[in-house]
Amino acid sequence: MTSVAIGAGPGNDEEGRAAASDPGRGYAKGRAKREEILQAAMVLFGEVGYHAASLREIAARVGMSHPGLLHHFPTKAALLEAVLAYRDAVDTADLDDDLARGTDFFDALVSLAERNARRRHIVELFTALVAEATSPDHPAHAHFVRRYEAAVARTGARLAERARAGELREGVDPYAAARQIVALMDGLQVQWLLSLDRPESEQVDMAADLRAYLRLVLAD
Structure with missing residues:
Protein backbone atom coordinates (compact mmCIF):
# COMPACT_ATOMS: atom_id res chain seq x y z
CA MET A 1 0.00 0.00 0.00
CA PHE A 73 -6.44 1.76 8.53
CA PRO A 74 -9.92 3.20 7.89
CA THR A 75 -11.39 1.87 11.16
CA LYS A 76 -10.18 0.80 14.58
CA ALA A 77 -11.53 -2.70 13.88
CA ALA A 78 -9.40 -2.88 10.72
CA LEU A 79 -6.34 -1.88 12.75
CA LEU A 80 -7.15 -4.50 15.40
CA GLU A 81 -7.45 -7.18 12.71
CA ALA A 82 -4.04 -6.21 11.31
CA VAL A 83 -2.46 -6.17 14.78
CA LEU A 84 -3.79 -9.66 15.57
CA ALA A 85 -2.61 -11.00 12.21
CA TYR A 86 0.83 -9.49 12.79
CA ARG A 87 1.07 -10.88 16.31
CA ASP A 88 0.08 -14.39 15.20
CA ALA A 89 2.46 -14.22 12.25
CA VAL A 90 5.39 -13.47 14.58
CA ASP A 91 4.67 -16.48 16.81
CA THR A 92 3.89 -18.82 13.92
CA ALA A 93 7.04 -17.82 12.01
CA ASP A 94 9.23 -18.37 15.07
CA LEU A 95 7.69 -21.77 15.77
CA ASP A 96 7.83 -22.88 12.14
CA ASP A 97 11.46 -21.76 11.83
CA ASP A 98 12.40 -23.90 14.84
CA LEU A 99 10.54 -26.91 13.40
CA ALA A 100 12.19 -26.42 10.00
CA ARG A 101 15.58 -26.67 11.74
CA GLY A 102 14.54 -30.01 13.20
CA THR A 103 13.67 -28.79 16.69
CA ASP A 104 11.22 -30.99 18.55
CA PHE A 105 7.73 -29.44 18.69
CA PHE A 106 7.64 -29.24 22.48
CA ASP A 107 11.17 -27.85 22.68
CA ALA A 108 9.99 -25.24 20.20
CA LEU A 109 7.11 -24.31 22.53
CA VAL A 110 9.61 -23.76 25.33
CA SER A 111 11.71 -21.59 23.00
CA LEU A 112 8.59 -19.58 22.17
CA ALA A 113 8.02 -18.96 25.88
CA GLU A 114 11.64 -17.82 26.20
CA ARG A 115 11.23 -15.38 23.31
CA ASN A 116 8.00 -14.00 24.73
CA ALA A 117 9.86 -13.15 27.93
CA ARG A 118 11.80 -10.64 25.79
CA ARG A 119 8.66 -9.20 24.14
CA ARG A 120 6.68 -7.66 26.96
CA HIS A 121 4.51 -5.45 24.75
CA ILE A 122 3.34 -8.45 22.71
CA VAL A 123 2.47 -10.40 25.85
CA GLU A 124 0.62 -7.38 27.27
CA LEU A 125 -1.29 -7.03 24.01
CA PHE A 126 -2.37 -10.65 24.04
CA THR A 127 -3.46 -10.79 27.68
CA ALA A 128 -5.42 -7.52 27.43
CA LEU A 129 -7.23 -8.44 24.24
CA VAL A 130 -8.04 -12.06 25.05
CA ALA A 131 -9.72 -10.99 28.29
CA GLU A 132 -11.88 -8.45 26.43
CA ALA A 133 -12.61 -10.85 23.58
CA THR A 134 -14.48 -13.36 25.76
CA SER A 135 -17.50 -11.13 25.05
CA PRO A 136 -19.24 -12.42 21.90
CA ASP A 137 -19.73 -8.89 20.54
CA HIS A 138 -16.02 -8.02 20.72
CA PRO A 139 -14.47 -7.64 17.22
CA ALA A 140 -11.69 -10.10 18.13
CA HIS A 141 -13.98 -12.77 19.61
CA ALA A 142 -14.08 -15.01 16.52
CA HIS A 143 -10.33 -14.60 16.04
CA PHE A 144 -9.53 -15.94 19.49
CA VAL A 145 -12.06 -18.76 19.21
CA ARG A 146 -10.30 -19.91 16.02
CA ARG A 147 -6.86 -19.36 17.57
CA TYR A 148 -7.55 -21.57 20.55
CA GLU A 149 -9.18 -24.28 18.46
CA ALA A 150 -6.16 -24.33 16.15
CA ALA A 151 -3.62 -24.28 19.00
CA VAL A 152 -5.29 -27.15 20.85
CA ALA A 153 -5.72 -29.16 17.64
CA ARG A 154 -2.08 -28.72 16.59
CA THR A 155 -0.70 -29.53 20.05
CA GLY A 156 -3.11 -32.44 20.48
CA ALA A 157 -2.04 -33.93 17.16
CA ARG A 158 1.61 -33.81 18.24
CA LEU A 159 0.76 -35.45 21.55
CA ALA A 160 -1.25 -38.14 19.75
CA GLU A 161 1.84 -38.88 17.64
CA ARG A 162 3.83 -39.27 20.85
CA ALA A 163 1.16 -41.59 22.27
CA ARG A 164 1.30 -43.85 19.21
CA ALA A 165 5.09 -44.01 19.59
CA GLY A 166 4.81 -44.88 23.28
CA GLU A 167 6.29 -41.51 24.23
CA LEU A 168 3.39 -40.22 26.33
CA ARG A 169 3.03 -41.04 30.00
CA GLU A 170 0.42 -43.64 30.86
CA GLY A 171 -3.09 -42.27 31.36
CA VAL A 172 -2.46 -38.95 29.59
CA ASP A 173 -5.19 -38.02 27.11
CA PRO A 174 -3.54 -36.14 24.21
CA TYR A 175 -6.26 -33.55 23.63
CA ALA A 176 -6.93 -32.92 27.32
CA ALA A 177 -3.18 -32.41 27.79
CA ALA A 178 -3.14 -30.10 24.77
CA ARG A 179 -5.78 -27.85 26.37
CA GLN A 180 -3.77 -27.86 29.58
CA ILE A 181 -0.54 -26.89 27.80
CA VAL A 182 -2.22 -24.01 25.95
CA ALA A 183 -3.90 -22.84 29.17
CA LEU A 184 -0.62 -23.11 31.07
CA MET A 185 1.28 -21.03 28.52
CA ASP A 186 -1.33 -18.26 28.58
CA GLY A 187 -1.69 -18.35 32.36
CA LEU A 188 2.06 -18.15 32.83
CA GLN A 189 2.10 -15.02 30.71
CA VAL A 190 -0.31 -13.31 33.11
CA GLN A 191 1.68 -14.40 36.16
CA TRP A 192 4.92 -13.31 34.48
CA LEU A 193 3.56 -9.82 33.79
CA LEU A 194 2.40 -9.51 37.38
CA SER A 195 5.84 -10.52 38.65
CA LEU A 196 7.87 -7.97 36.70
CA ASP A 197 7.95 -5.46 39.54
CA ARG A 198 9.89 -7.97 41.66
CA PRO A 199 13.66 -8.62 41.61
CA GLU A 200 14.63 -10.66 38.56
CA SER A 201 15.37 -13.74 40.69
CA GLU A 202 11.76 -13.74 41.93
CA GLN A 203 10.07 -13.27 38.57
CA VAL A 204 8.09 -16.09 36.96
CA ASP A 205 10.19 -18.14 34.54
CA MET A 206 7.67 -19.12 31.88
CA ALA A 207 10.00 -21.41 29.97
CA ALA A 208 11.16 -23.29 33.08
CA ASP A 209 7.60 -23.85 34.33
CA LEU A 210 6.44 -25.02 30.91
CA ARG A 211 9.41 -27.37 30.63
CA ALA A 212 8.63 -28.82 34.07
CA TYR A 213 5.01 -29.50 33.10
CA LEU A 214 6.01 -31.16 29.84
CA ARG A 215 8.16 -33.61 31.84
CA LEU A 216 4.97 -34.72 33.60
CA VAL A 217 3.27 -35.42 30.26
CA LEU A 218 5.99 -36.74 27.96
CA ALA A 219 7.69 -40.04 28.62
CA ASP A 220 11.46 -39.92 29.07
Whole structure:
Protein backbone atom coordinates (compact mmCIF):
# COMPACT_ATOMS: atom_id res chain seq x y z
CA MET A 1 0.00 0.00 0.00
CA THR A 2 1.48 3.34 -1.03
CA SER A 3 1.23 6.29 1.28
CA VAL A 4 1.19 10.02 0.60
CA ALA A 5 1.66 12.25 3.64
CA ILE A 6 -1.40 14.34 4.51
CA GLY A 7 -1.02 17.79 5.95
CA ALA A 8 0.08 21.31 5.22
CA GLY A 9 3.60 22.54 4.62
CA PRO A 10 6.27 22.32 1.91
CA GLY A 11 7.88 19.22 3.46
CA ASN A 12 4.80 17.11 2.79
CA ASP A 13 4.52 18.42 -0.77
CA GLU A 14 8.14 17.47 -1.43
CA GLU A 15 7.61 13.98 -0.02
CA GLY A 16 4.49 13.56 -2.14
CA ARG A 17 6.33 14.62 -5.32
CA ALA A 18 9.19 12.25 -4.47
CA ALA A 19 6.82 9.36 -3.96
CA ALA A 20 4.99 10.14 -7.20
CA SER A 21 8.25 10.24 -9.18
CA ASP A 22 9.53 7.03 -7.54
CA PRO A 23 6.65 4.60 -6.83
CA GLY A 24 9.04 2.11 -5.24
CA ARG A 25 10.11 4.67 -2.69
CA GLY A 26 6.48 5.55 -1.98
CA TYR A 27 5.61 1.89 -1.43
CA ALA A 28 8.54 1.33 0.92
CA LYS A 29 7.71 4.50 2.84
CA GLY A 30 4.07 3.48 3.19
CA ARG A 31 5.02 -0.02 4.33
CA ALA A 32 7.40 1.40 6.96
CA LYS A 33 4.72 3.76 8.27
CA ARG A 34 2.18 0.95 8.40
CA GLU A 35 4.66 -1.10 10.46
CA GLU A 36 5.18 1.85 12.80
CA ILE A 37 1.42 2.20 13.29
CA LEU A 38 1.07 -1.52 14.06
CA GLN A 39 3.83 -1.33 16.66
CA ALA A 40 2.23 1.70 18.33
CA ALA A 41 -1.20 0.06 18.27
CA MET A 42 0.17 -3.11 19.86
CA VAL A 43 1.62 -1.10 22.72
CA LEU A 44 -1.52 0.99 23.29
CA PHE A 45 -3.93 -1.96 23.01
CA GLY A 46 -1.74 -3.76 25.52
CA GLU A 47 -1.76 -0.78 27.88
CA VAL A 48 -5.47 0.09 27.88
CA GLY A 49 -7.26 -2.58 25.85
CA TYR A 50 -9.09 -2.24 22.56
CA HIS A 51 -12.16 -0.32 23.72
CA ALA A 52 -10.24 2.39 25.59
CA ALA A 53 -7.65 2.92 22.84
CA SER A 54 -8.21 5.68 20.31
CA LEU A 55 -6.94 6.09 16.77
CA ARG A 56 -6.07 9.71 17.54
CA GLU A 57 -3.74 8.60 20.34
CA ILE A 58 -2.07 6.04 18.05
CA ALA A 59 -1.68 8.70 15.34
CA ALA A 60 -0.08 11.07 17.86
CA ARG A 61 2.38 8.38 18.96
CA VAL A 62 3.66 7.91 15.40
CA GLY A 63 3.71 11.63 14.63
CA MET A 64 0.98 11.76 12.02
CA SER A 65 -2.49 13.20 11.66
CA HIS A 66 -5.67 11.27 12.37
CA PRO A 67 -6.72 11.44 8.67
CA GLY A 68 -3.23 10.19 7.75
CA LEU A 69 -3.66 7.12 9.94
CA LEU A 70 -7.10 6.48 8.40
CA HIS A 71 -5.37 6.32 5.02
CA HIS A 72 -3.69 3.10 6.25
CA PHE A 73 -6.44 1.76 8.53
CA PRO A 74 -9.92 3.20 7.89
CA THR A 75 -11.39 1.87 11.16
CA LYS A 76 -10.18 0.80 14.58
CA ALA A 77 -11.53 -2.70 13.88
CA ALA A 78 -9.40 -2.88 10.72
CA LEU A 79 -6.34 -1.88 12.75
CA LEU A 80 -7.15 -4.50 15.40
CA GLU A 81 -7.45 -7.18 12.71
CA ALA A 82 -4.04 -6.21 11.31
CA VAL A 83 -2.46 -6.17 14.78
CA LEU A 84 -3.79 -9.66 15.57
CA ALA A 85 -2.61 -11.00 12.21
CA TYR A 86 0.83 -9.49 12.79
CA ARG A 87 1.07 -10.88 16.31
CA ASP A 88 0.08 -14.39 15.20
CA ALA A 89 2.46 -14.22 12.25
CA VAL A 90 5.39 -13.47 14.58
CA ASP A 91 4.67 -16.48 16.81
CA THR A 92 3.89 -18.82 13.92
CA ALA A 93 7.04 -17.82 12.01
CA ASP A 94 9.23 -18.37 15.07
CA LEU A 95 7.69 -21.77 15.77
CA ASP A 96 7.83 -22.88 12.14
CA ASP A 97 11.46 -21.76 11.83
CA ASP A 98 12.40 -23.90 14.84
CA LEU A 99 10.54 -26.91 13.40
CA ALA A 100 12.19 -26.42 10.00
CA ARG A 101 15.58 -26.67 11.74
CA GLY A 102 14.54 -30.01 13.20
CA THR A 103 13.67 -28.79 16.69
CA ASP A 104 11.22 -30.99 18.55
CA PHE A 105 7.73 -29.44 18.69
CA PHE A 106 7.64 -29.24 22.48
CA ASP A 107 11.17 -27.85 22.68
CA ALA A 108 9.99 -25.24 20.20
CA LEU A 109 7.11 -24.31 22.53
CA VAL A 110 9.61 -23.76 25.33
CA SER A 111 11.71 -21.59 23.00
CA LEU A 112 8.59 -19.58 22.17
CA ALA A 113 8.02 -18.96 25.88
CA GLU A 114 11.64 -17.82 26.20
CA ARG A 115 11.23 -15.38 23.31
CA ASN A 116 8.00 -14.00 24.73
CA ALA A 117 9.86 -13.15 27.93
CA ARG A 118 11.80 -10.64 25.79
CA ARG A 119 8.66 -9.20 24.14
CA ARG A 120 6.68 -7.66 26.96
CA HIS A 121 4.51 -5.45 24.75
CA ILE A 122 3.34 -8.45 22.71
CA VAL A 123 2.47 -10.40 25.85
CA GLU A 124 0.62 -7.38 27.27
CA LEU A 125 -1.29 -7.03 24.01
CA PHE A 126 -2.37 -10.65 24.04
CA THR A 127 -3.46 -10.79 27.68
CA ALA A 128 -5.42 -7.52 27.43
CA LEU A 129 -7.23 -8.44 24.24
CA VAL A 130 -8.04 -12.06 25.05
CA ALA A 131 -9.72 -10.99 28.29
CA GLU A 132 -11.88 -8.45 26.43
CA ALA A 133 -12.61 -10.85 23.58
CA THR A 134 -14.48 -13.36 25.76
CA SER A 135 -17.50 -11.13 25.05
CA PRO A 136 -19.24 -12.42 21.90
CA ASP A 137 -19.73 -8.89 20.54
CA HIS A 138 -16.02 -8.02 20.72
CA PRO A 139 -14.47 -7.64 17.22
CA ALA A 140 -11.69 -10.10 18.13
CA HIS A 141 -13.98 -12.77 19.61
CA ALA A 142 -14.08 -15.01 16.52
CA HIS A 143 -10.33 -14.60 16.04
CA PHE A 144 -9.53 -15.94 19.49
CA VAL A 145 -12.06 -18.76 19.21
CA ARG A 146 -10.30 -19.91 16.02
CA ARG A 147 -6.86 -19.36 17.57
CA TYR A 148 -7.55 -21.57 20.55
CA GLU A 149 -9.18 -24.28 18.46
CA ALA A 150 -6.16 -24.33 16.15
CA ALA A 151 -3.62 -24.28 19.00
CA VAL A 152 -5.29 -27.15 20.85
CA ALA A 153 -5.72 -29.16 17.64
CA ARG A 154 -2.08 -28.72 16.59
CA THR A 155 -0.70 -29.53 20.05
CA GLY A 156 -3.11 -32.44 20.48
CA ALA A 157 -2.04 -33.93 17.16
CA ARG A 158 1.61 -33.81 18.24
CA LEU A 159 0.76 -35.45 21.55
CA ALA A 160 -1.25 -38.14 19.75
CA GLU A 161 1.84 -38.88 17.64
CA ARG A 162 3.83 -39.27 20.85
CA ALA A 163 1.16 -41.59 22.27
CA ARG A 164 1.30 -43.85 19.21
CA ALA A 165 5.09 -44.01 19.59
CA GLY A 166 4.81 -44.88 23.28
CA GLU A 167 6.29 -41.51 24.23
CA LEU A 168 3.39 -40.22 26.33
CA ARG A 169 3.03 -41.04 30.00
CA GLU A 170 0.42 -43.64 30.86
CA GLY A 171 -3.09 -42.27 31.36
CA VAL A 172 -2.46 -38.95 29.59
CA ASP A 173 -5.19 -38.02 27.11
CA PRO A 174 -3.54 -36.14 24.21
CA TYR A 175 -6.26 -33.55 23.63
CA ALA A 176 -6.93 -32.92 27.32
CA ALA A 177 -3.18 -32.41 27.79
CA ALA A 178 -3.14 -30.10 24.77
CA ARG A 179 -5.78 -27.85 26.37
CA GLN A 180 -3.77 -27.86 29.58
CA ILE A 181 -0.54 -26.89 27.80
CA VAL A 182 -2.22 -24.01 25.95
CA ALA A 183 -3.90 -22.84 29.17
CA LEU A 184 -0.62 -23.11 31.07
CA MET A 185 1.28 -21.03 28.52
CA ASP A 186 -1.33 -18.26 28.58
CA GLY A 187 -1.69 -18.35 32.36
CA LEU A 188 2.06 -18.15 32.83
CA GLN A 189 2.10 -15.02 30.71
CA VAL A 190 -0.31 -13.31 33.11
CA GLN A 191 1.68 -14.40 36.16
CA TRP A 192 4.92 -13.31 34.48
CA LEU A 193 3.56 -9.82 33.79
CA LEU A 194 2.40 -9.51 37.38
CA SER A 195 5.84 -10.52 38.65
CA LEU A 196 7.87 -7.97 36.70
CA ASP A 197 7.95 -5.46 39.54
CA ARG A 198 9.89 -7.97 41.66
CA PRO A 199 13.66 -8.62 41.61
CA GLU A 200 14.63 -10.66 38.56
CA SER A 201 15.37 -13.74 40.69
CA GLU A 202 11.76 -13.74 41.93
CA GLN A 203 10.07 -13.27 38.57
CA VAL A 204 8.09 -16.09 36.96
CA ASP A 205 10.19 -18.14 34.54
CA MET A 206 7.67 -19.12 31.88
CA ALA A 207 10.00 -21.41 29.97
CA ALA A 208 11.16 -23.29 33.08
CA ASP A 209 7.60 -23.85 34.33
CA LEU A 210 6.44 -25.02 30.91
CA ARG A 211 9.41 -27.37 30.63
CA ALA A 212 8.63 -28.82 34.07
CA TYR A 213 5.01 -29.50 33.10
CA LEU A 214 6.01 -31.16 29.84
CA ARG A 215 8.16 -33.61 31.84
CA LEU A 216 4.97 -34.72 33.60
CA VAL A 217 3.27 -35.42 30.26
CA LEU A 218 5.99 -36.74 27.96
CA ALA A 219 7.69 -40.04 28.62
CA ASP A 220 11.46 -39.92 29.07
